[in-house]
Amino acid sequence: MKSNDWLHGFRHSSPYINAHRGRTVVLTLGGEALAHENLINIIHDITLLSSLGVKLVVAFGARPQIQQRFDQAGLDAHFHEGLRVTPEDQLPLVIEAVGALRAHLESRLSMGLINSPMHGARIRVSSGNLVAARPEGVLNGVDFGYTGRVRRVDVEGIESLLKMNHIVLLPPLGYSPTGDVFNLSYEDVGSQVASALKAEKLIIFTGEDGVLDEDGQLIREMTVRQARDRLADAPLESHAADLLRAACEACVRGVRRSQIISYMRDGALLEELFTRDGSGTLVSDDNYEQIRGARVEDIGGILELIQPLEEQGILVRRSRELLETEVDRFTVVERDGTIVGCAALYEYPSEKSGELSCFAVDPSYRRAGRGDEILAMVERLARGRGLENLFVLTTQTEHWFRERGFEPSTVQSLPGPKLASYNTQRNSKVFVKRLA
Incomplete structure (x- = not known):
């Protein structure tokens, strides 16, 4: 020691x-x-x-x-x-x-x-x-x-x-x-x-x-x-x-x-x-471990979870102020009072499309199906809101998403507001999943 x-x-x-x-x-x-x-x-x-x-x-x-x-x-x-x-x-x-x-x-x-x-x-x-x-x-x-x-x-x-x-x-x-x-x-x-x-x-x-x-x-x-x-x-x-x-x-x-x-x-x-x-x-x-909608008191835990990934350039940086305004978009995995996983769903109703964003699982809890559980929860939410497609922008985990039914797509296929804010320097790849 x-x-x-x-x-x-x-x-x-x-x-x-x-x-x-x-x-x-x-x-x-x-x-x-x-x-x-x-x-x-x-x-x-x-x-x-x-x-x-x-x-x-x-x-x-x-x-x-x-x-x-x-x-x-x-x-x-x-x-x-x-x-x-x-x-x-x-x-x-x-x-x-x-x-x-x-x-x-x-x-x-x-x-x-x-x-x-x-x-x-x-x-x-x-x-x-x-x-x-x-x-x-x-x-x-x-x-x-x-x-x-x-x-x-x-x-x-x-x-x-x-x-x-x-x-x-x-x-x-x-x-x-x-x-x-x-x-x-x-x-x-x-x-x-x-x-x-x-x-x-x-x-x-x-x-x-x-x-x-x-x-x-x-x-x-x-x-x-x-x-x-x-x-x-x-x-x-x-x-x-x-x-x-x-x-x-x-x-x-x-x-x-x-x-x-x-x-x-x-x-x-x-x-x-x-x-x-x-x-x-x-x-x-x-509910020792539960998947649920995020609350304001979860913001600190979400920040602690995503900051290492932001520093590695895997996730786009989010400020506490931004999280406070968007916390209702997040789904979290809470384990014994600690946030060990999260994801956000951004809706584009006119295109009947949704973005899976800020997807993260604590390294200590990967390979145990928690990512699949978060994805399943977000997909249920998207279907319940009448969305027909779910897309994700990723620089590191394309194979994980492809194994779960996401198909490669183009930047031009993104909804208008998302296309306008697309960061060409990150050069993220686009994958889309049809929600049956």
């Missing part, structure tokens, strides 16, 4: 810091994550997020720790359809394992050693009977005993703690009005709590970089529909499937985004929150 690389990264993280300040983020950490050597770095990152004003809820699991208690006691664990059966005589071991982990997490979040990232942090951690549970009951003849599911989340209680800047710690235990304790799935706790709080994000830690495809490659983004298709078409390891289902469930119930990241990778949490593309798999059921 160059000596000033940190400065560049820090400055570019500021929009994300501002975006997350005061927002609620729910983290889920399985027992495997709590036993991993990278846990201390995750704790440091949680502390940093809290100091930046992010409201944090941490739901944790304890499966390997529970299994260790069973092994020490010489007991066999029983599962049915992937779900633990918890007889009454085994419940104390579950409570012991969960209680020990809770104390372990609280102690780690209380560290404040000099020369450590947590020095002076003074993190306050709260927990309690914030999740009400119901028994799983009997399924297919199997009595699940004290295994349960989330019945109700004490939203008011959690929010009151978050307002006091406490980190809320939720164990995989729930309580019933009868005074019973139930062993819960931490994935269910995290998903249900995130939904109830209408959290900005649910972040799920896993042993992989995220969700992997059949070739073992990371899938960066998935809609809920794509995630459910993945679950139906390509079998995942049982725990990975549970995590993906929890992510989908949260999104369907109102969480803007769920993100699945690695607990083994140092800094994965910060990278997921403070960079545009994150480190793992994003699952969303909202």
Whole structure:
């Protein structure tokens, strides 16, 4: 790393810091994550997020720790359809394992050693009977005993703690009005709590970089529909499937985004929150990325996108003042609050023709179909306005347009007003597409 690389990264993280300040983020950490050597770095990152004003809820699991208690006691664990059966005589071991982990997490979040990232942090951690549970009951003849599911989340209680800047710690235990304790799935706790709080994000830690495809490659983004298709078409390891289902469930119930990241990778949490593309798999059921008409507040983003192309002579220079008067002609691709693509449509109604102009896609997001999506949107707009032809002037990308149905034409074929303003020094080539 160059000596000033940190400065560049820090400055570019500021929009994300501002975006997350005061927002609620729910983290889920399985027992495997709590036993991993990278846990201390995750704790440091949680502390940093809290100091930046992010409201944090941490739901944790304890499966390997529970299994260790069973092994020490010489007991066999029983599962049915992937779900633990918890007889009454085994419940104390579950409570012991969960209680020990809770104390372990609280102690780690209380560290404040000099020369450590947590020095002076003074993190306050709260927990309690914030999740009400119901028994799983009997399924297919199997009595699940004290295994349960989330019945109700004490939203008011959690929010009151978050307002006091406490980190809320939720164990995989729930309580019933009868005074019973139930062993819960931490994935269910995290998903249900995130939904109830209408959290900005649910972040799920896993042993992989995220969700992997059949070739073992990371899938960066998935809609809920794509995630459910993945679950139906390509079998995942049982725990990975549970995590993906929890992510989908949260999104369907109102969480803007769920993100699945690695607990083994140092800094994965910060990278997921403070960079545009994150480190793992994003699952969303909202307009995380959308194509829409431009607004006045997009002008700065459009300028930032097109200025490098203007400097290279690929695009004609446009001033902020001109963009302000013509912003309603633009279509933009917005990704997580950043403009990553744009195009403008200039109409010539008397000739029933339109010009596709100022067409740009951020270099980091090319070759992913965004240019085609922008073109399709502009074509729909042109057809809807009764235009029969769409033309483009280009000096660099004639093959891209020809591959998409544009035919070579002449300068003399341009509409009169455009012909009068044609810049002969640029010597742009003209291509036209008939809009069927």
